[in-house]
Amino acid sequence: MATDCSQPALDSKWKQGFRRKLLAWFAKHERDLPWRKSRDPYRVWVSEIMLQQTQVETVIPYFERFVKIYPTVEKLAAAEESEVLRLWEGLGYYRRARSLHAAARRIVTEHDGKFPRNVAKLKDLPGIGRYTAGAIASIAFNQRVPILEANTIRLLARLLAYPDDTSKSTGQRILWATAEELLPSTEISSFNQALMELGSLVCTPLNPLCDKCPVARHCHAFLAGLQHKIPASPSKVKSTPLREAAIVVRKKNHVLLRQCDQGERWAGLWDFVRFEISSSEPRLLQRELKQKTRELSGVSIGSASPITTIKHSVTRYRITLDGYQTDYVSGTINQTGALQRWVSIKKLSEYPLSSTGRKLAKLISC
């Protein structure tokens, strides 16, 4: 099946012109990005996972360091998960790192260290969905399969002048069908990358550079003057404020760390004792800190003195995190629930911490 019949076929000459213009533009404007130095599927894969919901400029230093330390899928498979998370620290969406590591082990054991070339087998690996499977298959193996992600959603929505919410299933179906219909018969790797590159550099969210766009004459939004209205902004969930406390419990030159459980935020990473707080009045707050620290960790603490306040966001939550320091008084760490450990301050650098955990760690070590 070449096309989705729910989508009216695009004119053949129009498609040819689009492909030709796009590829010519890409030949001239392709950025020199580190994951484009080769089409090694391993490097393509690592870059695609890092790039999920993460901007190119942010990924570059992480990618360089990662492939230097793990140059092959075998090296990655042989690593400890915590080492992988340590390299991922600060990049966010840590499940990506855990899935990447798990997938590396499966590629080595189930596929003899070779990447599956077809989309179905790629999608079967953890952390690889429809986009990433298409990206690896097309970019690394030049297979004729479509991709659809942030850049191309915007680009294709404008190209069609698609007026509705592109995140809904109808919009997704239409845009995937369009991405497939536009595919040339050769040069798929360049074509798919060119779509993303044009979306990223020219067909930008705000103030698209239509006068620099090689396919402006193909673009129904541009031709109708609707490029600023399309794509429609999706309905957004409003954020919820949250107050939390992080307690650095000190025992001589050690501090108490806890490894976040599966199913909670920062799964697999380590953090200081951390919980939501409700009290405002100082006396009550001290009681709450002691009580919740005891509940969560098993240890009793003295009075907690503030270190700093960090404001940050996690998905839809706007968190105000108060960091405290206090001395261990008594008790032993819980053996049930999440793994906990007394860690010497010197060794904090070896542990993968959340971004806020790392900020607190830097503050106490000096």
Next chain:
DNA sequence: AATACGGGGAC
């Protein structure tokens, strides 16, 4: 179909 999952860049 909706929601959880991080953190930072750009304006």
Next chain:
DNA sequence: GTCCCAGTATT
């Protein structure tokens, strides 16, 4: 402050 980012997995 807000919006956005080379999405995926789970509910």
